[in-house]
Amino acid sequence: MLFPRAILKPRLKRRVFNGHPWVYDNEIDTFPECEDGSLVDLFTSSGQFVGRGYYNSRSTISIRLLTRKYENIDEDFFVRKIQKAFALRSKYSETSAYRLIFGESDGLPGLVVDRYSNYFVMQISTLGMSLFRESILSALIKLFNPKGIYEKSEGAFLKLEGIPQVSEWLYGSGPTLIPFKMNDIQFLADLMGQKTGFFLDQRCNARFLSRFASEKRVLDVFSYTGNFALHLLKGGAHHATLLDQSERALEVAKEVSRLNGLPDKISVIKGNAFDFLRNLNPGDYDLIIIDPPALVKNAKYTEKAIAAYKELNLRAIRALKEGLLATSSCTQAIREDAWLGSIHRAFNDSKKIGLQLFSGSQPFDHPVSSAVFETNYLKFRAFYIRKISDI
Structure with missing residues (x-):
């Protein structure tokens, strides 16, 4: 043809x-x-x-x-592509939840598919990919015979592409809160929430951070439904406070805490992160997580985002007498060196030192393509905080 x-x-x-x-x-x-x-x-x-x-x-x-070949783009094409992506994930997967398709890294630009147990949630972000919706759906059914496939394609960028938003079950059905297990913790993917319902990309960083959680008073800033908080509580944290601007996300977090037998171990606060951090007393918490959403989508506005990262981390550092700061950025438009520079300036202004304990990124199911730098977006660091006078 x-x-x-x-x-x-x-x-x-x-x-x-x-x-x-x-x-x-x-x-x-x-x-x-x-x-x-x-x-x-x-x-x-x-x-x-x-x-x-x-x-x-x-x-x-x-x-x-x-x-890069003369080949038909049809259902068989998507079956082959998805099989190849699954083969990579199945070699290393330690959880019933993972990203099956990560757009450009898996050769399918404009498509994301996350798996939660035996349910799939897909996002289509381009007009061209939307025209293959039925082929993608058929390929997923043929390969996995899932209980349900939900499409959650939302966002202002869809209007620019010329396609409508979609939020509905395309195949089968399932709950609005999809239960799944990850790192021996029961979680819920919220189909009424952000992205595909959960942020799977931070699970390895959360699991590593839980090693330092014993007896800590934790503040999880931009907590969403409590990924970091629940990992740290399972790691022995004394208590976790979850701060987010979404009341629904906090309600889901409370349900997750009940599912894991930890309802008395969490507190939730609906509020602005900058304001809340500003009003903390030094020593109120022993471990603070800063995990904001992407602060800019366009490289033209990176200066404002860099200033925001610096301010968030500065306020968190000042709120820690001697403790742990875990900080992250998922803003692809900001280079890692620029983001780290904002953190180092925050340390300088606070007159404190950060000893880096861990450097993290995105997990294997969000693979970074050497040819597509845009696939490399997640940056994570964990620091132990000390006063300069205590060195």
Whole structure:
């Protein structure tokens, strides 16, 4: 089958040829004549085939490549791709919950699929991928025979792509709060909550941090439904206070604490993180976690985000006499060195020292592609805090 052709400008940087699937509008010399969302074939100016992907004239990323081969993009294609992704996860998975498909890293840009026990929650973020919804659904059913598949595709960016938001069961059915077990802790993925219902990318960092939890008074800032707090309580923490602006997330966290027999070990506070941290007395907590959502989506606004990271960490450091700070960033637009610089400035301003105990990132089911730097987003550090005078 012949597909509309797009032709790259000559003498381009080798980013696309080295494995990056995105082709920007300013990299294309001849645009394909087709409807948005259609499959197109990409060629160099000299006629060399580069790959096959989907096109959207509404986006600055005009083409997202799905394959570097002449092959059909159909249900069998998605079965092969998902099988390959599952083979990687099944080698290392220690939990019934993991990210099965991580977009570009798994060769499926615009698609995320998370597994919670025998339920799947999928997110589609591009017009081109949305046109393969039925093929993706059929492939998941064929491979896993799940109890249910829910699509949770939400966000302002969908309007830019020209597709509607979707929040519904596509196959089977299930509860709004999907139970699953992770690191021997019972959790709930909330289909009315953020992303796919849970943040699976922090589970390894939370498990590691639990080693330092014994008898600690914990403050979990931007707690959502309590991933860090529950790990630390299972690790022997004395008590955990969860701070978040979502009342629903805090209610789910309380239910999670009941499921794990820890309802008397947590307190929840609905409030603003900056204000709450400012009003703490030094020594109120022994361990503070700072795990904010992405503070910016666009690199143009990174300075404000860097200032916000510095302020959050500064207030947390000042609130610790001698204790532990676990701090994180999931803002892909901010480089790790810039984020670390904001933390080091916070230490300097607080007249305290941080001894790094652990450096973390995203787990194996959120693999970072060497060709796609955008897949590397999660940054995590754990510090032991001391006064300079106590060195």
